[in-house]
Amino acid sequence: MTAAPSHRSQLVELSADALRPRLYEALGLYVTAMGYPKGTAEQRAPMWLAHMLRDGWRCVAALDQTDKLTGICYGYKGAPGQWWHEQVRRGVTELGGAEVADEWMRDYFELTELHVRPDSQGRGTGEQLLRALLTDVPNGRVLLSTPEGRTRAWSLYRRVGFVDVLRNYRFAGDPRPFAVLGRPLPMTSS
DSSP states (O other): OOOOOOOOOEEEEOHHHHHGGGGHHHHHHHHHTTTOTTTHHHHHHHHHHHTTTTTTOEEEEOOOOOOOOOEEEEEEEEOOSSHHHHOOOOOOOOHHHHHHHHHSSSSEEEEEEEEGGGTTTTTHHHHHHHHHHHOOOOEEEEEEESSSOOOOOHHHHHHOOOEEEEEEEOOOOSSSSSEEEEEESSSSOO
């Protein structure tokens, strides 16, 4: 009789030096989780490497018993001059004015990526990654963007207290509508 495989993941914080050799494994997970076409990993690699150099960059990964990634989550301090910051600031300013944009974007951590391998979804890994990543983040709030539509990601973000900042926003170069969501930090335990 064989034991049923365990689906537990171990969470580890990865430095930039620890993530670099695993970059294509992480990007493969990202491409699979997002349903992106082949070739996306090569296109995104330079961006992920550049993100690792940003102020406040942090990364948490979930590993299975064989040391394979089951999830990846990273972010950094958002700041003027960054592409995402400028895009979101423009959208929030157009919708609610400069004061609203200033309030949301004054002191925030950008949750840039959160992905769980499809065969590991639905087991709480995403929430564990999110909470571990945001523990002790010194910023006053966290912001993220996610494609519009009912997904597990949406359920997670709502469950942990994210609210609408901007809805049905189209980032330059992507025809899909996105939502920008945010919440105050720190996150309390649940």
